[in-house]
Amino acid sequence: MISPRRSYRPELVALAAALFVACAALIGAISIGAVAFPFGAVLGQVVHPDLSTQAGRILWEIRIPRVAIAALVGASLGLAGMLLQTMLRNPLVDPYLTGTSAGAACAIAIGIAAGIATAALPLLAFVAALATALLVAALARTGSGISHERLILAGISLSALFAGIVTLVILLSPRASTSLSILAWLGGSLAGRGWSDARVAAIYAAIGAAIALALAPMLNGLRFGEARARALGVDVDRVQWGVVGAASLLTAAAVSVSGIVGFVGLIVPHVTRRFVGTDARLTLVTSMVLGAVLVVIADTVARSIDPPLELPLGVLLSMFGVPIFIYLSFRRRAA
Amino acid sequence: MIDIDGVALAYGGCRILEDVSLRVRAGELLALVGPNGIGKSTLLRAIAGAQPLDGGRIRFEGREIAGFAPRERSRTIALIEAEGPAPEGLLVEDVVAAGRLPHRPWWRWSSTPADRHAVERAIVRTALAPLRGRPFAELSSGERQRVWIALAVAQNARAFLLDEPTSHLDIKHTFETLTLARRLAHEDGAAVVVVLHDLNVAAAFADRIALLGERTLLACDTPATVFDESVLARVYGIPIAVRHEPGGLVLAFAVPPQRSAAV
Numbered sequence: 001m002i003s004p005r006r007s008y009r010p011e012l013v014a015l016a017a018a019l020f021v022a023c024a025a026l027i028g029a030i031s032i033g034a035v036a037f038p039f040g041a042v043l044g045q046v047v048h049p050d051l052s053t054q055a056g057r058i059l060w061e062i063r064i065p066r067v068a069i070a071a072l073v074g075a076s077l078g079l080a081g082m083l084l085q086t087m088l089r090n091p092l093v094d095p096y097l098t099g100t101s102a103g104a105a106c107a108i109a110i111g112i113a114a115g116i117a118t119a120a121l122p123l124l125a126f127v128a129a130l131a132t133a134l135l136v137a138a139l140a141r142t143g144s145g146i147s148h149e150r151l152i153l154a155g156i157s158l159s160a161l162f163a164g165i166v167t168l169v170i171l172l173s174p175r176a177s178t179s180l181s182i183l184a185w186l187g188g189s190l191a192g193r194g195w196s197d198a199r200v201a202a203i204y205a206a207i208g209a210a211i212a213l214a215l216a217p218m219l220n221g222l223r224f225g226e227a228r229a230r231a232l233g234v235d236v237d238r239v240q241w242g243v244v245g246a247a248s249l250l251t252a253a254a255v256s257v258s259g260i261v262g263f264v265g266l267i268v269p270h271v272t273r274r275f276v277g278t279d280a281r282l283t284l285v286t287s288m289v290l291g292a293v294l295v296v297i298a299d300t301v302a303r304s305i306d307p308p309l310e311l312p313l314g315v316l317l318s319m320f321g322v323p324i325f326i327y328l329s330f331r332r333r334a335a
Numbered sequence: 336m337i338d339i340d341g342v343a344l345a346y347g348g349c350r351i352l353e354d355v356s357l358r359v360r361a362g363e364l365l366a367l368v369g370p371n372g373i374g375k376s377t378l379l380r381a382i383a384g385a386q387p388l389d390g391g392r393i394r395f396e397g398r399e400i401a402g403f404a405p406r407e408r409s410r411t412i413a414l415i416e417a418e419g420p421a422p423e424g425l426l427v428e429d430v431v432a433a434g435r436l437p438h439r440p441w442w443r444w445s446s447t448p449a450d451r452h453a454v455e456r457a458i459v460r461t462a463l464a465p466l467r468g469r470p471f472a473e474l475s476s477g478e479r480q481r482v483w484i485a486l487a488v489a490q491n492a493r494a495f496l497l498d499e500p501t502s503h504l505d506i507k508h509t510f511e512t513l514t515l516a517r518r519l520a521h522e523d524g525a526a527v528v529v530v531l532h533d534l535n536v537a538a539a540f541a542d543r544i545a546l547l548g549e550r551t552l553l554a555c556d557t558p559a560t561v562f563d564e565s566v567l568a569r570v571y572g573i574p575i576a577v578r579h580e581p582g583g584l585v586l587a588f589a590v591p592p593q594r595s596a597a598v
Contacts, residue, residue: 217436217444218441223433224422232434232437234405234436277424
């Protein structure tokens with residue numbers, strides 16, 4: 001984008017502000033908890049980790065991994081939602097409403113019940129998310145492209161189906177401990193998650209983000225519609241496969257560590273566009289930052305309202321997410 | 336510059352054009368005319384490589400267009416589609432800058448001096464300087480058309496294919512748009528193909544006319560040769576009077592007098 005007459009870029013200022021807020025949220029989230037740490041102690045432990053002290057162990061083995069996972073989940077879902085909304089030019093799609101989260105969750109529930117190794121669960125989630133995305137796209141396809149209404153309808157129907165299957169798996173599982181571990185993971189809670197949970201998921205999220213960022217210039221071409229994008233040399237089919245693949249990787253990463261966390265992928269892109277406009281180079285990066293901020297704050301609230309009791313993250317986000325979704329869909333109809 | 340050789344095209348599984356052969360030369364404005372639904376836009380898209388051929392071949396300077404990589408094709412041929420969503424939240428100069436997309440490898444995110452130079456040139460060429468800082472969404476259809484042409488100029492293309500660029504425009508903006516298209520041909524030496532409906536406009540601006548009829552190309556020559564009363568009556572199915580006047584060619588409906596006219 002060229003702008004010889006604009007001396008400063010308001011979008012870049014907004015991105016810098018978002019990054020600043022993200023740093024503040026991370027440090028705040030690390031400080032707040034059952035054991036509170038002053039800001040200086042957090043900073044000291046981050047710069048010079050000292051695992052011989054109790055404070056060091058709490059920070060490095062409990063608090064920091066948990067905040068890092070929250071940031072990973074938020075960044076993944078925010079970016080996945082941004083990718084889907086940009087490609088489909090539909091502000092009402094995200095991993096949750098297209099059923100890909102539910103597909104991944106269903107595969108993981110079956111995986112846990114079947115006793116599959118934890119490290120293999122993200123792969124299972126990825127395959128299921130990809131398959132669900134392709135199925136939803138096939139159901140939504142009409143003669144003249146992808147119908148927005150059919151896409152949402154197909155996504156919600158499949159979500160209901162997968163939720164049913166998950167319930168069935170839980171009920172039919174012969175061991176109570178299996179049922180409990182599926183339930184605990186499914187509620188979208190980050191309680192008790194550590195580094196080992198994050199490692200594999202982080203790899204999936206990183207590959208997904210790399211694909212997404214590589215597509216940014218071509219997604220910018222798609223702002224002019226498919227036909228005009230093709231005229232600008234954009235390989236639209238390749239972009240669509242890339243977006244679906246990247247969104248599936250990101251969704252799988254998020255779902256495999258935190259179960260179904262809804263509405264992050266829906267809300268974050270809206271806020272992002274309001275801040276930085278529609279340039280994909282900025283929106284993709286900003287949606288990651290804001291997604292991380294949202295989930296880190298939500299998770300901090302979830303574990304601080306009434307410690308040691310924790311609200312499931314998914315429950316908390318749905319409480320805020322559903323009213324926002326309803327507001328957005330009605331405003332869209334009125335426009 | 337562009338050789339169309341025995342081309343057949345299908346739309347929705349149905350053959351709509353057969354055995355179309357014509358050559359578009361550098362430095363000329365060729366108007367593609369014919370009745371609605373005859374396949375003008377499909378042929379235009381085929382020339383741009385955006386529509387698979389059902390037979391024959393299309394070559395740009397001897398190289399088959401189907402063999403171009405998408406980005407390379409966009410650097411050579413600019414297709415300006417008639418319809419498409421208006422991009423939200425973009426300024427005029429941002430839209431023009433999108434013309435540099437095919438010149439940028441995927442890993443380079445920002446514009447180079449060459450990009451900025453090409454965009455400046457396109458803005459000057461299309462007289463968009465006063466509008467460059469305006470939001471695209473606020474422009475009139477005539478101004479938008481000029482921005483799409485500027486985007487194509489920024490592509491550094493040597494052929495411009497415009498699909499009905501004047502369909503929503505009043506007579507002044509039609510004049511401005513086609514004057515611009517003609518300057519791209521005559522001054523910059525580009526090959527320009529324009530799909531037009533208004534035969535008078537086509538006669539006034541085009542160097543040559545390609546007339547599409549049922550299933551094939553009927554004629555491709557100067558307006559005075561192609562616009563023949565008997566040919567037009569056959570193609571359009573209505574009587575059209577052709578008058579050769581000092582200022583150029585004038586085509587008029589031969590409207591039968593109404594019996595119940597006000598007395």
